Amino acid sequence: MNAKQIIQTSAIFGAIAVGIGAFGAHGLKDILAETGRLDTFETAVKYHFYHALGLFLIGILALVKPNWKQLSTAALLMIIGILIFSGSLYILSLTGITWLGAITPLGGVAFILGWGFLFLAVTKNS
Secondary structure, eight states, rough: HHHHHHHHHHHHHHHHHHHHHHHHHHHHHHHHHTTTTTTHHHHHHHHHHHHHHHHHHHHHHHHHOOTTTTHHHHHHHHHIIIIIIIIHOOOOOOOOGGGGGHHHHHHHHHHHHHHHHHHHHHHHHH
């Protein structure tokens, strides 16, 4: 991914996080409270938005340092993390399909690896 694509993706993920968060707070509040999954849903939105911002910052850094190849890997891992971690928690919150909790940590690992590749990019290229 190039810097422009990373920033565009972060903008899309940020907008989706705000939309899902608002919809959850208003349109789904009763359902989430009834199923006892409001906290789970809020965690999904929080991590989704934090990592959309992280993705944006990686994109900005990639504009400044286009030769830092690890930034593209870091961005891809952030995207995978959002899709798996937050996505599985969104589905779990709305459907009650509990086995999705088993794949959620894979998204967390993708987040950790994404931050690790960001660290590696800075360390290798400083």
